[in-house]
Amino acid sequence: MADYPEKLLAVLDDFSFITDRNERVEYLIEIADRFASVKVPPDVATPPYDEAHRVPACESDAFVWAQPNADGTLHFSFDVLNPQGLSAKAMSVVLGETCSGAPLEQVAALETSIVFSLFGREISMGKGQGLMDIITMVQYEAKRRL
Numbered sequence: 001m002a003d004y005p006e007k008l009l010a011v012l013d014d015f016s017f018i019t020d021r022n023e024r025v026e027y028l029i030e031i032a033d034r035f036a037s038v039k040v041p042p043d044v045a046t047p048p049y050d051e052a053h054r055v056p057a058c059e060s061d062a063f064v065w066a067q068p069n070a071d072g073t074l075h076f077s078f079d080v081l082n083p084q085g086l087s088a089k090a091m092s093v094v095l096g097e098t099c100s101g102a103p104l105e106q107v108a109a110l111e112t113s114i115v116f117s118l119f120g121r122e123i124s125m126g127k128g129q130g131l132m133d134i135i136t137m138v139q140y141e142a143k144r145r146l
Contacts, residue, residue: 003106004106004110007097008114015117016117032086032090038077038097044065045079056133058131059082060082060130062081063081064141066141071101073102073103074107074145075101077096087130087131088130091115094118095134107138110139114135115128115135
């Protein structure tokens with residue numbers, strides 16, 4: 001994990017201290033409330049979205065975009081079509097806020113197991129797979145530019 005973006009390491013560290021499930025849920029809801037800050041802007045994409053940006057296996061209909069920054073890093077944007085998709089929104093916010101502008105090598109090194117660090121081990125298989133696929137798409141965008 002030492003090769004992850006610094007901001008992501010800080011978020012994972014914050015979550016490592018949360019042992020109460022209700023406290024974890026409340027914190028994730030607070031994060032999801034910031035979704036507008038990572039939502040794809042209209043100059044990048046508007047619905048209906050190109051299926052190439054759809055996250056496979058995500059029950060909340062999530063989408064991921066990666067736009068190049070002048071310094072060679074990427075800016076990540078997301079959309080989650082399901083208004084109840086709080087977990088997908090929270091994951092999108094975490095990735096958007098911590099991986100945008102981070103070195104591509106660090107983003108490419110992400111592991112899907114961070115889902116358990118953020119959401120806990122009791123996350124359902126279906127939800128967990130969708131969240132892992134959001135990470136995989138972000139990771140893929142970094143890898144293909146390396």
